[in-house]
Amino acid sequence: MPLKVALADYGVGNLHSIRKALENCGASVEVVEDMSLLQEAECIVLPGVGAFDRTMERLQPFREAIVQRLNEGVPCLGICIGMQILFQGSEEGQGPGLGFLHGNVVRLKAPRIPHMGWNTVDTDDVIMNGVQDNHFYFAHSFRASPEDGSDIGHTDYYGMIPTLMRKANTYGTQFHPEKSSTAGMAFLNNFVHFAEDRK
Amino acid sequence: MSLTKRIIPCLDVKNGAVVKGIKFLDLKDVGYPPEMAEAYEKQGADEIVFLDISASAEGRRTLLDIVEETAKRLFVPLTVGGGIREKDDMRAALNAGADKVSMNTVAVLRPEMISECAKDFGSQCVVVAIDAKRRGGGWTVYTHGGRQDARMDMVEWARKVEDLGAGEILLTSMDADGTKDGYDIEMTRAVAEAVNIPVIASGGCGSPKHILDVLRGTKAEAALAASIFHYGQWTVRDVKSYLRENGVEVR
Numbered sequence: 056m057p058l059k060v061a062l063a064d065y066g067v068g069n070l071h072s073i074r075k076a077l078e079n080c081g082a083s084v085e086v087v088e089d090m091s092l093l094q095e096a097e098c099i100v101l102p103g104v105g106a107f108d109r110t111m112e113r114l115q116p117f118r119e120a121i122v123q124r125l126n127e128g129v130p131c132l133g134i135c136i137g138m139q140i141l142f143q144g145s146e147e148g149q150g151p152g153l154g155f156l157h158g159n160v161v162r163l164k165a166p167r168i169p170h171m172g173w174n175t176v177d178t179d180d181v182i183m184n185g186v187q188d189n190h191f192y193f194a195h196s197f198r199a200s201p202e203d204g205s206d207i208g209h210t211d212y213y214g215m216i217p218t219l220m221r222k223a224n225t226y227g228t229q230f231h232p233e234k235s236s237t238a239g240m241a242f243l244n245n246f247v248h249f250a251e252d253r254k
Numbered sequence: 255m256s257l258t259k260r261i262i263p264c265l266d267v268k269n270g271a272v273v274k275g276i277k278f279l280d281l282k283d284v285g286y287p288p289e290m291a292e293a294y295e296k297q298g299a300d301e302i303v304f305l306d307i308s309a310s311a312e313g314r315r316t317l318l319d320i321v322e323e324t325a326k327r328l329f330v331p332l333t334v335g336g337g338i339r340e341k342d343d344m345r346a347a348l349n350a351g352a353d354k355v356s357m358n359t360v361a362v363l364r365p366e367m368i369s370e371c372a373k374d375f376g377s378q379c380v381v382v383a384i385d386a387k388r389r390g391g392g393w394t395v396y397t398h399g400g401r402q403d404a405r406m407d408m409v410e411w412a413r414k415v416e417d418l419g420a421g422e423i424l425l426t427s428m429d430a431d432g433t434k435d436g437y438d439i440e441m442t443r444a445v446a447e448a449v450n451i452p453v454i455a456s457g458g459c460g461s462p463k464h465i466l467d468v469l470r471g472t473k474a475e476a477a478l479a480a481s482i483f484h485y486g487q488w489t490v491r492d493v494k495s496y497l498r499e500n501g502v503e504v505r
Binding site: 067068069071072075076105106166167168169170171172173174175188190192193194195196211212231233234235236239240 | 322326
């Protein structure tokens with residue numbers, strides 16, 4: 056049986072690329088509008104579209120239940136804003152995030168904002184095993200500021216910024232693997248295998 | 255290691271086919287957009303731009319189908335522009351699979367569109383395209399596919415779109431466009447130094463050397479080109495090896 060991924064649809068932006076990319080890696084993808092279904096999912100993907108508050112809107116009623124599942128070890132991948140909402144809050148929004156990761160999301164400080172384009176990720180984590188060309192696509196104006204040591208990968212953009220998080224079986228990426236061509240596909244392939252082993 | 259410079263093939267799309275205009279004229283069919291986009295990704299393109307130059311609503315609907323088809327095959331970012339008049343046009347393009355949407359004429363006519371779209375969809379997906387021509391010691395902005403003088407100074411306009419929340423500027427020199435004599439370096443430099451958002455240089459590319467010149471001679475983050483790639487003179491890979499040999503960091 057292929058890995059069943061519940062892909063959260065917050066009601067903003069398109070999920071074509073991430074869906075197709077996960078399917079190419081052998082997963083079966085269900086796009087989920089009813090966020091209560093995430094509680095029963097064998098693997099959760101929080102995609103990277105939209106702004107902080109809008110993204111949290113549908114998730115808000117199920118916050119505690121989702122966090123409990125993540126703490127229990129359900130494999131999860133949060134991409135860009137989908138990673139940022141794993142934290143407690145953001146300077147981009149008013150409302151709280153999921154609060155699974157400790158720390159907040161802060162405005163990026165650099166002479167050029169957004170940080171837009173292809174950059175490298177410095178990490179020793181197994182999730183990057185076999186990734187040939189270590190360049191990933193970024194497009195963001197805010198960044199994570201973890202307080203729990205969950206940042207296991209960093210990127211140089213006018214100073215080192217946290218761009219890969221991990222806690223329990225949850226990964227969070229500031230970059231968009233689904234927009235990162237062959238490197239992104241290798242990363243997603245590793246994630247799907249990682250999730251299969253832990254479902 | 256740090257952020258690399260981007261090379262962006264641009265596909266001018268009319269009624270579902272890729273065409274390349276020379277100074278906005280003389281259109282000639284050269285290919286099917288989703289296939290070309292995929293081929294460019296394989297060559298190492300960092301991003302793809304679709305510019306819809308259909309005049310009709312029908313042509314625009316065709317484009318959305320093509321965007322959707324492309325998004326299922328393409329795993330690098332896709333920017334869609336041309337004919338964006340309302341926030342709903344932008345929403346439709348994003349829902350079809352565009353990662354960013356570029357607006358030009360509407361931004362000049364109703365600058366508040368920029369801030370509204372940035373608020374709803376995020377700055378990172380709002381690109382403002384600026385077409386400009388040399389006049390006196392500066393540059394002036396044109397709209398309507400280069401047909402109408404907007405009577406605005408380019409640098410002032412670039413600063414304003416940044417203030418309104420644009421995430422990127424796609425800057426085309428109308429003097430250079432189609433000449434294959436190289437980008438307008440001075441013009442690109444003027445905008446890239448005036449703003450703090452990324453700038454894509456466009457118009458005039460005829461060789462890898464031109465791309466090197468604009469990326470080395472200005473603060474532009476990216477260079478856009480069409481015909482040098484469409485006619486198979488150079489692949490994106492050729493251009494990138496050349497840039498790398500000359501000390502420009504690329505993916």
